[in-house]
Amino acid sequence: MVSRVIPVETFDLVIFGGTGDLARRKILPGLFRRFRSGQMPVGSRIIGAARSEMDTAAYRSMIAEAVAEFGGDEKNDTKSLDAFVAALDYVAIDAKGDGGWVELAGLVRSDVVQAFYFSVAPSLFGDLAERLHTHKIANAQSRIVVEKPFGRDLETARALNKTLAAHFDESQIYRIDHYLGKETVQNLMAVRFGNMLFEPLWNNHYVDHIQITVAETVGVGGRGGYYDKSGAMRDMVQNHLMQLLCLIAMEPPNQYGPDEVRDEKLKVIRALQPVAPHHIVRGQYDAGPDGPSYREDAENPRSFTESFIAMKCEIANWRWAGVPFYLRTGKRMKARSSEITVYFKDLGHTIFEGDVARHRNILSIRLQPNEGMDLQVTIKEPGPGGMRLIDVPLDMTFADALGPDAEEVPDAYERLIMDVIRGNQTLFMRGDEVEAAWGWTDPLINGWEARNDVPKHYEAGSAGPEDALAMLHRDGRKWRELKA
Template sequence: MNTSKPRPAPSEPLDLVIFGGVGDLSVRKLLPALYMAHLHNNLPPATRIHALGRQAWERTEFVAFVQEKVRGFIENKAFTDAAWASFLDRLNYVSVDATQAPDFHTLAAALQSGSDRVYYLATAPSLFVGICANLHGAGLIDERARVVLEKPLGHDLASARQINDDVGRYFQEQQIFRIDHYLGKETVQNLMVLRFGNTIFEPLWRSPYIKSVQITVAEAVGVGSRAGFYDGTGAMRDMVQNHLLQLLCIVAMEPPVSLDPDAVRDEKLKVLRSLRPMTMADVARDTVRGQYSAGASNGDAAVGYLQEANIPEGSATETFVALKAHINNWRWANVPIFLRTGKRMAARQSEIVIEFADLPFTIFQDSPHKSVNRLMIRLQPEEHIQLHMMAKEPGSGMKLRPVNLNLDLETAFSERRAEAYERLLIDVIKGRLTHFMRRDELEAAWSWVEPIINGWQQLNEKPKAYTAGSWGPAASSALMAREGSSWVEES
């Protein structure tokens, strides 16, 4: 049953309510994204942005906080005094303890009469259910309301189901926006067009023409101020279960019949359900857990994970994961899928690499023994798409040299490219669900990830150490080498 058809843009007025409105996510991402949407006239005219927090602030104190903390996350070229002043006029602050039902009547008094409402839950998942119940108790949920849920959605399959059940008591599925900001990245959305808007790649987008797929999301930073949260979560839950599996879905999905939200998400769900479950032997052989030790990052000394503030002594939480997965269907039969993510790695770099099969035979004596035909889709720090292929080197003879065909998205189009959170917030306001996870997607991802986490617990092995500023443990390279391949930056 299709319950996710996009709706027309909301009627005025609109109240956008941010629970955790003075937290790190709001300061670094949400409020800057909303400023950019405001700057480019992508917010309905009568939009009010309500930041909620437990601080007993007046509005003037909150505006001063925004001036001090948020301004630095907006690019100078996008800042104008007039736009900033009119954006600040949209802001309101409401002192609310999310666990106290009476406070929600204070919130109700702050909202505009008859407004559409978007509730962004930038809080710990443990507060989701109470917030929804209190919104309901204060009469603040109707059929036009939407709720945005930040990850992590659960700690395991059971807790994810419980969150979905509990939130589902108050919001219908078509009102729930489970956000994954990677799905808002321009290059990720361009991957859909690359695959399904062109005839060039589709005949080759399958076994045996693709040798392997690599998906890397590498961070140069450590755990920083998130240590308390991160140590109870780890890289598998924080990154693989959501970001990396969502990227894999877009790479591996079959063509949807349309861009209808459920048509797209149906195909993504098929990928998740086709992932080959890992046995204990698979977990031991095909997964690598790592934890960074002292080293250097961006030219500066970096402490190890165990020396970070608020990390328990002897913690066995992984800050790095690499694994080999398989998709059990005709398109991807026998194609290894390599996923990798980690903190304190050599560079901040997220990319998808499609490595095409080696030539069965070459007539060129100077040709490399292995093909260098790759499609590289870079998500960050810059966004571009490169096709690597062989060409003749100028001069006599037939000496070959790798060359790249580049699509630099920053220079190919004159239009401004919105950041991920801005794009997804606009989608929420317009009721577009295509780039948000459906409940069954989330639970299918947990169903595949959970046996791996349980397998690690049974193996009871410490994560392998890797030096901060490196590309992870040596075992990660060995995982690739067994397939006759290597991570691209190690080539």
């Protein structure tokens, strides 16, 4: 497979929170993979910045151990790993004080691409942004990367955007959602807008309904304290599932550019209708053979926070009027699965009789695991005995279709960080997009809080609460099966 990779300029990347879990598990092992692939130009540097008092040698040792623990087969390339860690520096920094900032200013160069990754709590974003300018480290071309949560409601999201805007232009701010870096998520664009086969059918004349599922087998575990203040709606729907919904439903942009794509995503969010209470199901997992209940994980025996949510959404525009979008996400479910499924309508007329006519085309786009997609089509079952119809998948699992090259597909964080260095904001959320998402989400949360709704309990290892199944049954539909 021959591909064209857009070159990366020499850069200085400062990772605030450089000793944290995300940096050790994802960011730095991912950057090592990009280093091995030749996408980190000679002379580029990565500077860790955190509260911990250590020198550069100790930091390099820590990151080498992190790559050994969390990296893939590439971790065995000790020669490349030695060269990679040699490009690392470290500064002990006080985000709210003056400690370490003079040292950092002496390390960051002004004649290369500057990127600052805020892998810290949002409460520190303002302090970091202010000190980057006070100490004349950042400039008008610098880029900052901020992790979710982008606020916990519309008010806090606006305040966070205002804080960042006080020091950086919107064109410099990269709000990262790792779901948008997944290969299959980006393939949504290629499938929709690169194939004559699908785009003419991508509307309410041919699509019956669309399901978006992000199911996890793990519970909240050590994140119980954080999760109990957010829940599935804030943690998953407002960002990850919202982004998937936008990409599957958006109108074709006039070109594949950052603002063009994000303009069309924003239109989808603004066209989302309020969701009626009977079209929302919230759930909370009980204890099971493989682990404790949600309330035990959260250490809150009276918690009413949802670990599962399902809802029926509608988009009020010409393309999607009358087509329901069913969203579902939850912890401790039957199988780990992130999938978008497009159910096309039945034929208006069939020449076949009886049950043999009960077939339909289904496009399934798998984000994880086993990234790929398949299209269910109807054929005649081979053999004698008349016209017997069966459904078979036209399968394109990336690992099978692309062979050894599939192993070279970058991790989401790798791709997105390289896009930051390239200055490409296409796969990053814009400020008005974040605020519009919260503007739709807030009334739903406020509504169930005002009604004192209590989440339905569901068995760990199941497909979620029975009420979620019933919600689709009332519409004459059913959820796509979660396959363990």
